[in-house]
Amino acid sequence: MSKTDSAAAPAPEGLMLPVPGVDYGLLDGLLGYALRRAQNALYLDFHRATAAWDVSPQRFAALVLIARNPGMRQGLLGQAMGLHRSGALRLTDWLTAQGWAERRDAPDDARAWGLHLTAAGKRRLAQLEAAVAAHDRTLLAGLGEQGPALKAALDRLAWVATAQSTTPQNKPRRQTP
Amino acid sequence: MSKTDSAAAPAPEGLMLPVPGVDYGLLDGLLGYALRRAQNALYLDFHRATAAWDVSPQRFAALVLIARNPGMRQGLLGQAMGLHRSGALRLTDWLTAQGWAERRDAPDDARAWGLHLTAAGKRRLAQLEAAVAAHDRTLLAGLGEQGPALKAALDRLAWVATAQSTTPQNKPRRQTP
DNA sequence: TATTGTTATACTCTATAACTATA
DNA sequence: TATAGTTATAGAGTATAACAATA
Numbered sequence: 001m002s003k004t005d006s007a008a009a010p011a012p013e014g015l016m017l018p019v020p021g022v023d024y025g026l027l028d029g030l031l032g033y034a035l036r037r038a039q040n041a042l043y044l045d046f047h048r049a050t051a052a053w054d055v056s057p058q059r060f061a062a063l064v065l066i067a068r069n070p071g072m073r074q075g076l077l078g079q080a081m082g083l084h085r086s087g088a089l090r091l092t093d094w095l096t097a098q099g100w101a102e103r104r105d106a107p108d109d110a111r112a113w114g115l116h117l118t119a120a121g122k123r124r125l126a127q128l129e130a131a132v133a134a135h136d137r138t139l140l141a142g143l144g145e146q147g148p149a150l151k152a153a154l155d156r157l158a159w160v161a162t163a164q165s166t167t168p169q170n171k172p173r174r175q176t177p
Numbered sequence: 178m179s180k181t182d183s184a185a186a187p188a189p190e191g192l193m194l195p196v197p198g199v200d201y202g203l204l205d206g207l208l209g210y211a212l213r214r215a216q217n218a219l220y221l222d223f224h225r226a227t228a229a230w231d232v233s234p235q236r237f238a239a240l241v242l243i244a245r246n247p248g249m250r251q252g253l254l255g256q257a258m259g260l261h262r263s264g265a266l267r268l269t270d271w272l273t274a275q276g277w278a279e280r281r282d283a284p285d286d287a288r289a290w291g292l293h294l295t296a297a298g299k300r301r302l303a304q305l306e307a308a309v310a311a312h313d314r315t316l317l318a319g320l321g322e323q324g325p326a327l328k329a330a331l332d333r334l335a336w337v338a339t340a341q342s343t344t345p346q347n348k349p350r351r352q353t354p
Numbered sequence: 355t356a357t358t359g360t361t362a363t364a365c366t367c368t369a370t371a372a373c374t375a376t377a
Numbered sequence: 378t379a380t381a382g383t384t385a386t387a388g389a390g391t392a393t394a395a396c397a398a399t400a
Binding site: 014015016017018019022023024025026027029030031032033034035036037038039040041042044045046048057061064065067068069072076078079080081082083084129132133135136138139140142143146147149150151152153154155156157158159160161162163164 | 191192193194195196199200201202203204206207208209210211212213214215216217218219221222223225234238241242244245246249253255256257258259260261306309310312313315316317319320323324326327328329330331332333334335336337338339340341
């Protein structure tokens with residue numbers, strides 16, 4: 001279909017690090033802004049680490065999820081990644097267009113697909129996982145002793161922010177509003 | 178003049194929290210994925226905290242920057258926020274369309290603008306800052322003792338990731354402080 | 355009637371490239 | 378020649394809505 005199937009430069013944004021001479025006001029003290037800066041830097045760094053394949057973090061995550069949960073539905077993939085069904089569809093379309101994933105009939109539900117990685121997808125994932133894991137180890141090494149604590153604090157932060165914004169019931173999944 | 182000038186629902190994405198029964202493989206152990214999850218949760222939570230005004234984190238940051246650096250150029254605004262010139266243009270266009278910012282001639286360079294907040298922009302910023310600061314305090318309170326350490330670790334992480342990806346000779350835009 | 359996936363469409367964000375007007 | 382900003386366009390990502398097939 002499209003000729004931009006394989007690699008289309010997923011729009012790497014510019015750096016958000018503090019510019020000397022600019023007063024950031026309360027932004028410099030906000031947890032949320034620090035998080036955004038860090039995520040921006042990591043996003044760019046992820047691209048560098050996986051430049052040979054040009055796969056976005058999201059597509060990489062989808063590969064991992066399908067590999068670890070063979071036969072999972074598109075809807076579940078979207079749910080796990082915070083995507084709408086239509087987004088999960090486009091993501092799956094892209095993966096199948098690469099020849100890395102395929103849709104098979106779900107055994108228990110004729111409406112649904114079961115997602116599986118192809119042999120090529122498994123090989124590509126193995127390469128990506130090696131690069132990403134090495135990349136993450138380098139980051140952790142750069143953080144020193146703070147690393148593991150940071151990871152734990154981030155997990156907790158995601159939970160805290162969610163607990164705030166959702167009603168007292170623990171309902172992380174999205175329901176019809 | 179679009180009719181969606183004031184509020185256009187900046188696409189709040191779904192939650193990315195772990196779905197029970199789904200195996201996330203190495204994603205669960207990655208610093209980068211934890212960061213993405215946390216940022217996703219905070220993004221949604223920011224929207225909740227500022228729902229009364231419907232201003233995105235980026236637009237809020239632009240307001241703060243202009244307020245603290247009156248007369249700053251569009252280009253510098255973009256640089257501080259990791260945006261291309263065209264992105265800084267559209268951001269400024271939006272702010273001026275709201276009546277919150279205005280372009281004035283730069284005294285020293287006839288090519289450039291100096292950006293300033295209007296009185297309405299200052300009032301709106303004051304409201305937003307109060308809401309955002311309260312929101313951030315709530316997050317910190319939820320984190321307890323980990324909070325300040327997390328903030329420091331995030332600042333460091335952004336620096337570590339950038340130091341890695343920045344090649345010695347290729348200077349992206351600016352130098353590290 | 356509800357759910358799974360699809361199709362079609364629209365909107366946001368960001369980037370590139372060519373253009374102007376200054377420097 | 379280089380820079381600040383603009384214009385036009387393209388691409389990725391996400392959402393909504395209506396639809397078909399199945400539960």
